[in-house]
Amino acid sequence: MRELQSQEIEDIAVGAAILGSGGGGDPFIGKLMAVQAIAAHGPVRLVTPDELPADGLAVPVAMMGAPTVVVEKIPNGQEIGRAFAALSSFLGQEVVGIVPIEAGGLNSMLPLALASTLGIPAIDLDGMGRAFPELQMVTFHLGGISATPMVIVDEKGNQCLLETIDNLWTERLARALTVQMGGSAMIALYPMTVWQAAQHGIQGTITLAERLGRALREARQTNRSPIDRLLEVGHGYRLFTGKVTDVLRRTAGGFVRGDVRIEGLDSCRDYILTIAFQNENLVATIDGEVIASVPDLIVVLDAETGLPITTEALHYGLRVAVAGFPCAEQWRTPAGLEVCGPRYFGYDVDYKPIETVRLPWA
Amino acid sequence: MRELQSQEIEDIAVGAAILGSGGGGDPFIGKLMAVQAIAAHGPVRLVTPDELPADGLAVPVAMMGAPTVVVEKIPNGQEIGRAFAALSSFLGQEVVGIVPIEAGGLNSMLPLALASTLGIPAIDLDGMGRAFPELQMVTFHLGGISATPMVIVDEKGNQCLLETIDNLWTERLARALTVQMGGSAMIALYPMTVWQAAQHGIQGTITLAERLGRALREARQTNRSPIDRLLEVGHGYRLFTGKVTDVLRRTAGGFVRGDVRIEGLDSCRDYILTIAFQNENLVATIDGEVIASVPDLIVVLDAETGLPITTEALHYGLRVAVAGFPCAEQWRTPAGLEVCGPRYFGYDVDYKPIETVRLPWA
Numbered sequence: 111m112r113e114l115q116s117q118e119i120e121d122i123a124v125g126a127a128i129l130g131s132g133g134g135g136d137p138f139i140g141k142l143m144a145v146q147a148i149a150a151h152g153p154v155r156l157v158t159p160d161e162l163p164a165d166g167l168a169v170p171v172a173m174m175g176a177p178t179v180v181v182e183k184i185p186n187g188q189e190i191g192r193a194f195a196a197l198s199s200f201l202g203q204e205v206v207g208i209v210p211i212e213a214g215g216l217n218s219m220l221p222l223a224l225a226s227t228l229g230i231p232a233i234d235l236d237g238m239g240r241a242f243p244e245l246q247m248v249t250f251h252l253g254g255i256s257a258t259p260m261v262i263v264d265e266k267g268n269q270c271l272l273e274t275i276d277n278l279w280t281e282r283l284a285r286a287l288t289v290q291m292g293g294s295a296m297i298a299l300y301p302m303t304v305w306q307a308a309q310h311g312i313q314g315t316i317t318l319a320e321r322l323g324r325a326l327r328e329a330r331q332t333n334r335s336p337i338d339r340l341l342e343v344g345h346g347y348r349l350f351t352g353k354v355t356d357v358l359r360r361t362a363g364g365f366v367r368g369d370v371r372i373e374g375l376d377s378c379r380d381y382i383l384t385i386a387f388q389n390e391n392l393v394a395t396i397d398g399e400v401i402a403s404v405p406d407l408i409v410v411l412d413a414e415t416g417l418p419i420t421t422e423a424l425h426y427g428l429r430v431a432v433a434g435f436p437c438a439e440q441w442r443t444p445a446g447l448e449v450c451g452p453r454y455f456g457y458d459v460d461y462k463p464i465e466t467v468r469l470p471w472a
Numbered sequence: 473m474r475e476l477q478s479q480e481i482e483d484i485a486v487g488a489a490i491l492g493s494g495g496g497g498d499p500f501i502g503k504l505m506a507v508q509a510i511a512a513h514g515p516v517r518l519v520t521p522d523e524l525p526a527d528g529l530a531v532p533v534a535m536m537g538a539p540t541v542v543v544e545k546i547p548n549g550q551e552i553g554r555a556f557a558a559l560s561s562f563l564g565q566e567v568v569g570i571v572p573i574e575a576g577g578l579n580s581m582l583p584l585a586l587a588s589t590l591g592i593p594a595i596d597l598d599g600m601g602r603a604f605p606e607l608q609m610v611t612f613h614l615g616g617i618s619a620t621p622m623v624i625v626d627e628k629g630n631q632c633l634l635e636t637i638d639n640l641w642t643e644r645l646a647r648a649l650t651v652q653m654g655g656s657a658m659i660a661l662y663p664m665t666v667w668q669a670a671q672h673g674i675q676g677t678i679t680l681a682e683r684l685g686r687a688l689r690e691a692r693q694t695n696r697s698p699i700d701r702l703l704e705v706g707h708g709y710r711l712f713t714g715k716v717t718d719v720l721r722r723t724a725g726g727f728v729r730g731d732v733r734i735e736g737l738d739s740c741r742d743y744i745l746t747i748a749f750q751n752e753n754l755v756a757t758i759d760g761e762v763i764a765s766v767p768d769l770i771v772v773l774d775a776e777t778g779l780p781i782t783t784e785a786l787h788y789g790l791r792v793a794v795a796g797f798p799c800a801e802q803w804r805t806p807a808g809l810e811v812c813g814p815r816y817f818g819y820d821v822d823y824k825p826i827e828t829v830r831l832p833w834a
Contacts, residue, residue, distance in 0.1 A: 270633065271633040273631045273632070275630055287649070289648065
């Protein structure tokens, strides 16, 4: 067990937004919520699963919907507690650990804010090791755990308890509710034992996010290249350097979808990189050739500061570096690729691990 | 208390489809379900509210969605029991009376089938005295009763418990779920005390349906005009006689919407009647003049047999009589008209009671 104070929270927010691969929500909003909670209720107790009873109840919480909406409709911090309490009360069991469902500027922070507020430990793992747009895209799903009973709430006070026949139906029904609720909603789902969380989750995601965020902060303070430090800590690859010249973005059906076009600078001059996204960056293409794709992480960073730029924050004129990081091993299995490989998202390409990419100018 | 056997069920199914004003589902499917239930579990006990404890729990059940879909996706009779049991279990209270939410070929029968199956009395009232397409269009809503907690289920096994801030939100969220569930779903909602049901419901709807159905049957057996008998028993008006020459019908958003065009015969020759519908018949127009509108009942009947024709069964070539019946008094108040007057449905006309209509050839 260790305690997370404001400094750790700031680092985690930035690092989680990097792992968020463009999705998972804005790190600034997320950080504010967690820092406020800590000021009011004290530090977050971060634990590994073996510090909790194996048969205790662990519950992931998250924001669902289009991150573009959350920027306008900032969560007040109460909703997530309402979803959490309703699920716990339905199960008639006390929750011993709160779990982030994914890494992301907001979706890593919401569980930490709730952990501080309720005085319940947060468990240092998640269900993606990155962010993904749909509910079944978690390692808990690969592990056969049901997403339901699930509670979904909005900021107005509407609430819904779902019990479905499978996790694809959960996604389908919860997405329709999210759209009606205004494009974003708060959820508590995949209730499981601590043992199941340990068995099927991706270990150490919060600590990894913290290391990434801290590396970035320290590099900026010591005049080292923040991006090189990030690639070092995260075992990543620099895919591209350039300027954003076009963003096509559409918020519909409970997602934000679009493409960003980046014109190369320096060694990438004369090349154009396109990234397709659905909440998260999905597929990066140069001249029709895919150079990186889900489930690997495609991360757009500010070229100067190395700070991550989420898909809803992309805009004309930004100078950016694009980095690729290998995803968790679970996603590289046939079952993992079926759930969130490029074909699931409608791209007729085979997944190639980021380690094998050859860049045209290399 | 009286017992309903197969003959009563047959009469009620037909009479309820007449009151259904084109909606509320197919009387043939509804009748089959109820008759089967009675064969297996015995007759339905039909009671008036004063035969039950005033503080006992009364629960309406219904089919929600587009009747066009139900014809293809016939309910198996289990779903409605599942919705009912889930709501009763959530409330932790035994249900003493089952209530039809509306009159309709299917939606009057589902509660009776369930009442027979579970051996729980059905209460002789409903929330509309007719059928309407949306959840808040019930006199229980006018009486300030919350539609939630509400349970919605599909035939696949998905289930959702809604708790909303008002009944318009219930309609909105449940409609989105219905669409995802394939266009129709089974619901249990507006849980209330028997006293509230008596206070706010429309009394005697099942008995009225039975009287209409029986009048039709007996008129056919005695060679009297079935339509004249119906108008007599239901205090209705003959609005039109003609032939269906066009039906525009679209099933989308959890409703069936459209228009039917009827060319006049006999005294109506040279006139064309158009009826706009959304599950139910909403507005009847001759040469741009509205001759009848919601909340009054507009009913299309087979010109020969007097049997009601639901909006999903309308087709080219049918010879029909169109009848108008006055709605329940609750709907004629300003509050009632706000909920289901013509303006709610987008028609910029004032509601005129059917009793004041002047037909162009009269």
